[in-house]
Amino acid sequence: MPNKIEVGVLGATGMVGQQFICQLQGHPLFELTWLGASERSAGKTYAEAARWVQDRPVPASIASQTVQAAVPSATAPKLVFSAMDASVAGEIEQAFAKAGHLVVSNSKNHRMLPDVPLLVPEINPDHLGLITAQRKNRGWSGAIVTNPNCSTIALTMGLAPLMPFGIKRILATTLQAISGAGYPGLPSMDIVANVIPLIGGEEEKMEVETHKILGSFTGGAIQELDAPMSAHCNRVQVVDGHTVCISVDLASKPSIDEIKAAFSSFSGLPQQKKLHTAPLHPIHLMEEPDRPQPRRDAMRENGMAVSVGRIRKCSILGYKFVSLGHNTIRGAAGAAVLNAELLHSEGWLD
Ligand code: NAP
Numbered sequence: 001m002p003n004k005i006e007v008g009v010l011g012a013t014g015m016v017g018q019q020f021i022c023q024l025q026g027h028p029l030f031e032l033t034w035l036g037a038s039e040r041s042a043g044k045t046y047a048e049a050a051r052w053v054q055d056r057p058v059p060a061s062i063a064s065q066t067v068q069a070a071v072p073s074a075t076a077p078k079l080v081f082s083a084m085d086a087s088v089a090g091e092i093e094q095a096f097a098k099a100g101h102l103v104v105s106n107s108k109n110h111r112m113l114p115d116v117p118l119l120v121p122e123i124n125p126d127h128l129g130l131i132t133a134q135r136k137n138r139g140w141s142g143a144i145v146t147n148p149n150c151s152t153i154a155l156t157m158g159l160a161p162l163m164p165f166g167i168k169r170i171l172a173t174t175l176q177a178i179s180g181a182g183y184p185g186l187p188s189m190d191i192v193a194n195v196i197p198l199i200g201g202e203e204e205k206m207e208v209e210t211h212k213i214l215g216s217f218t219g220g221a222i223q224e225l226d227a228p229m230s231a232h233c234n235r236v237q238v239v240d241g242h243t244v245c246i247s248v249d250l251a252s253k254p255s256i257d258e259i260k261a262a263f264s265s266f267s268g269l270p271q272q273k274k275l276h277t278a279p280l281h282p283i284h285l286m287e288e289p290d291r292p293q294p295r296r297d298a299m300r301e302n303g304m305a306v307s308v309g310r311i312r313k314c315s316i317l318g319y320k321f322v323s324l325g326h327n328t329i330r331g332a333a334g335a336a337v338l339n340a341e342l343l344h345s346e347g348w349l350d
Contacts (some may be wrong), residue, residue, distance in 0.1 A: 003303060004033040006077040007340070008034030010070050010092065012083035013050035013184045016106055019333035020081050020262050022054055027337070028276055029344060034076050044068040047127070053183055054294040072099035078142075081336050082107055085182075097142040102349065104145050104336045107336065108201075111146045111209060114221060115148075115252050117166040120144050120153065120211050120335070121342045122268030122282045123160045126217045128346060133220055141350075146341055150180050150331030151202065151233065154244045157283060157330075158323030159214060160258065161266040166251030167214070169317060170229040174199075174204065175236045175243040177294065180327045186235065195236050202233040211249055241294030242327045247317040256311055259319060260285060277334055279305040291321050292324040304338070307315030 004027075009020045012035035024032045036042075040047035047063040068076070070084065070092050082093050082105035089107035096103050110116045115134040117127040131143045133176050148156065151174045159167060190196065207229050214225040218268060254262075264285045270278030279301035285308055286292050292307035300307055303326035314320035325331055345348055 004031035005029060005079060005344070006031055006033045008032070008036060008080040009081040010036040010080055011089075012067065012094070013037040014044070014083055014085070015053065015179060016083035016332045018050065018052060018054050019328045020083060020336070021059065022056065023277065023329070023333045023337045025059055030079070030337075031342065032062070033078070035062070035065050036070040036076070036080070037067050041067045041140065042068070051183065056195070072096050072101060077117040078102060078126040079104065079273065079340060081105075081333070081340070083333065093144055097140045097144050098138075100141040102142055102343065104282070104340045104343070106147060106332045108149065108205060110144050111148065112212065116144050116146055118148055118209060119339050119342070120156055120160075120213055121149065121270045121278070121338050123156060124213055125269045125342060126349065127222065128343070129217055129220070130222070131348065140310065144223055145295060145339055145343065147332070147335040148213060149202070149205045150210045150325075150327035151176055151242045152206050152213070152246060153331045154204060154242050154306055154323045154325035154334060155246065156210055156242065157211045157325065158246055158308055158321065159210070159228075159248065161262040161283065162248060162250060164253070165254050165259075166250060166263070166275060167225065167227045168251050169227055169249040170210070171317060172229070173232040173234070173245045174202070174206075175234055176202075176290055177240050177242055177327055178235065179240050180242060181235070188303070191235065191237055193237065196232055197234050199233040199235055199301045201295065203231040206231040206233065221233060238294045240326055240328060241298030241324055242331060243292070244323045245318040245320070246323055247314045249317040250319060253318070256313070259311055263311070270338060270342060273345050275338060277304060277338040277341055281305060283308050285309070294324060296327040297324055302334070304334050306330060
């Protein structure tokens with residue numbers, strides 16, 4: 001395709017890597033021409049290397065591609081998405097950025113570095129300004145841009161419309177899908193008919209990432225949101241879709257109707273720019289008393305919309321509601337593709 005931008009995926013064989021392949025199929029701007037994974041997979045065809053677990057067949061053009069080692073090379077495209085295991089993503093992503101690649105990453109490794117954007121295009125597109133400092137600090141011609149943890153996205157999309165009311169304190173309890181643990185994930189003997197009240201490091205990630213995402217970009221740096229927050233994270237027997245039950249204290253004490261209006265009118269730069277992967281309505285406000293539900297609502301707008309419902313008074317913090325997002329799409333591959341579309345539209349790929 002002559003006018004498309006060639007892109008690659010690091011960690012293409014994994015759960016999120018497969019979702020990247022789905023998201024990039026038929027993309028009007030990007031053409032997936034390069035697949036990277038570990039030495040275990042390098043040199044094999046994609047069909048041989050990956051255990052495909054998506055609901056649709058692996059595209060024929062991808063199945064026959066040879067998987068490459070995850071090292072910068074002349075054949076790797078300038079724009080690479082990263083879905084590598086966090087134990088290796090740090091060093092490899094930095095090597096690509098140093099070699100001039102723009103790395104759009106899902107991994108946790110660089111999210112909290114002060115010169116790396118932790119981007120949610122509807123919420124903090126101005127944080128892309130950190131790239132300038134990143135390149136200066138590190139002497140890179142490339143850069144790293146990250147998207148948040150899969151549960152943080154459902155939380156911050158639920159909180160962003162409430163920012164004008166003055167967020168003072170946040171309490172969040174998650175019910176997280178099994179696919180969030182990658183493949184093969186948890187042993188069935190642990191998760192079937194069960195709830196596991198621990199996801200290692202997740203509560204800490206949600207707390208710090210939320211403060212950065214909802215922070216303001218002033219004077220070339222992020223001033224984090226000043227609002228104490230506490231998270232509980234649980235793994236539940238759901239395949240896709242992370243649910244977050246949120247209680248929040250708001251300074252200006254809006255009415256429930258004002259909160260609903262803020263959710264239903266919420267929109268951002270991706271909607272203004274009509275970016276390909278952007279949902280028409282980033283938040284779907286649900287009035288049914290028993291929604292949102294992961295099986296019924298996680299795939300709204302191809303998995304890119306976040307569903308919010310059960311908005312009501314909380315006798316402790318003032319307001320409570322439920323937010324749901326698809327963890328491997330809005331919380332991972334779809335988020336990164338939207339980030340790359342924003343980078344392109346803002347001229348960072350030129
Ligand atoms: P996964 O299914 O375990 O896949 C891991 C990927 O990393 C595979 O492609 C694997 O390649 C590759 N890899 C492992 N060692 C490597 C090495 N030494 N060099 C290059 N590649 C290597 O994990 P996942 O669930 O897709 O998650 C991928 C990343 O996204 C993680 O950092 C995770 O925290 C993050 N994330 C996941 C979700 C989610 O909902 N699952 C959401 C947000 C963020 P081989 O097949 O060759 O081993």
